Amino acid sequence: MKPLTGIPLGVWRAQGRDYVFARQRIRYWTAGAGEPLLLIHGFPTASWDWHYLWEPLAARYRLIACDMLGFGDSAKPRDHDYRLLEQADLQQALLAHLGIDEAVHVLAHDYGDSVAQELLARHEEGRFRLASCVFLNGGLFPETHRPLLAQRLLLSPLGRFIAWRFDRRRLGASLRRISGVLNPPDEAELDAFWTLIAQHDGPAVLHRLIRYIPERRQQRERWVAAMQRTRVPLRVINGADDPISGVHMVARYRQLIGNADSVLLDGVGHYPHIEAPEAVLRHYLQFRAWLSGCASV
Numbered sequence: 001m002k003p004l005t006g007i008p009l010g011v012w013r014a015q016g017r018d019y020v021f022a023r024q025r026i027r028y029w030t031a032g033a034g035e036p037l038l039l040i041h042g043f044p045t046a047s048w049d050w051h052y053l054w055e056p057l058a059a060r061y062r063l064i065a066c067d068m069l070g071f072g073d074s075a076k077p078r079d080h081d082y083r084l085l086e087q088a089d090l091q092q093a094l095l096a097h098l099g100i101d102e103a104v105h106v107l108a109h110d111y112g113d114s115v116a117q118e119l120l121a122r123h124e125e126g127r128f129r130l131a132s133c134v135f136l137n138g139g140l141f142p143e144t145h146r147p148l149l150a151q152r153l154l155l156s157p158l159g160r161f162i163a164w165r166f167d168r169r170r171l172g173a174s175l176r177r178i179s180g181v182l183n184p185p186d187e188a189e190l191d192a193f194w195t196l197i198a199q200h201d202g203p204a205v206l207h208r209l210i211r212y213i214p215e216r217r218q219q220r221e222r223w224v225a226a227m228q229r230t231r232v233p234l235r236v237i238n239g240a241d242d243p244i245s246g247v248h249m250v251a252r253y254r255q256l257i258g259n260a261d262s263v264l265l266d267g268v269g270h271y272p273h274i275e276a277p278e279a280v281l282r283h284y285l286q287f288r289a290w291l292s293g294c295a296s297v
Contacts, residue, residue: 004278004281005055006051006277007048007051012048012051013048017030019093021089024077026067028064028065028094029063029065030064030098031055032057032058032060033061034061035061035102035105036061036062036105037057037062037064037104037107038106039053039063039065039107039112040068040106040109040112040115041072041109041110041111042110042112042113042136042138043110043209043210044071044202044209045071045072045197046067046072046073047066047067047072048192049273049274050065053277053284061105064095066091068087068090068111069082069086070082070202070205071202071209073196076200078204081208082205082211083212084111084115084216084219085219087118088118091119092119101129102129104131105131105132105133106130106133107133107136107284109135109136109137109271109273110138110245111138114138114139114212114215116133116135117219117223117226118219119133120226120227121219121222121223124229124230132232132233132235132291133234133235134235134284134287135238136236136272136280137244137246138249139213139216139244139245140224140245141220141252141253141256142220144249144251145249146243146244147244148174148178148244150162150174154206155210162206163204163207164204167203168191171190171194172190172194175193175271177243178243179241180239180240180268181241182275182276184269184275224256227257228256233290233294235283235284235287236263237272237283237284238263239268239270240265240268241267241268242268242270243269244270263283
């Protein structure tokens with residue numbers, strides 16, 4: 001069961017606005033008031049992923065989210081060299097566009113975790129102000145990331161041809177494979193995911209977007225070092241049954257990160273904010289309450 005009421009895709013899309021980044025149109029959303037909370041989505045979906053959490057979080061914080069370059073309703077240039085570092089630039093540019101210059105809280109998922117790791121590294125280098133960061137299922141450590149066959153094929157010399165053949169049926173098969181047993185995405189959600197992926201001929205750039213996997217390896221030492229030395233509060237909320245970045249990733253997190261704050265959700269897979277949004281909300285708000293308590297001491 002998903003007791004939280006989500007936002008229908010059509011309603012969500014109508015609430016978006018545009019700004020221009022590097023001469024490309026980027027679709028973004030804002031809501032609420034208070035401390036800024038930046039939501040960063042995963043691959044291959046878009047910011048609509050947060051639709052169950054959007055309204056309850058907007059009741060407490062100022063929310064900012066965008067479809068990153070190559071995703072959802074944003075531009076998907078065919079010959080672009082997509083990079084995680086550029087996606088972090090995009091997030092910073094969006095915050096500047098909105099006039100936000102205070103420390104920002106981040107809630108990220110999957111591909112977005114890597115963007116958040118880059119923002120954390122920039123915080124440690126004095127180039128960004130991060131107040132806290134919560135990671136949902138993602139490849140925080142390349143050595144524990146277990147990509148699907150479809151992802152490996154996209155990364156191979158056959159990637160362009162695999163991307164051409166990617167369709168709604170293959171998306172559904174892939175997402176069912178990485179979902180938990182309790183509450184996998186239903187057909188309506190899969191249809192909405194596919195609508196966003198297909199927008200602007202999106203499958204044509206999947207083989208370019210997938211290059212985030214080797215980029216994670218390139219940045220691994222810098223990102224992990226930042227996580228190990230930072231004083232920014234961190235938490236992992238993770239679907240334990242995710243075959244890509246599930247319980248095995250959390251075990252590595254607890255091994256490498258001192259005083260690791262992590263939560264495992266049994267029966268939940270790769271998309272905990274879709275499969276178990278109420279649990280994710282509860283654990284996120286507990287984390288923020290703990291932060292507030294520390295600040296008041």
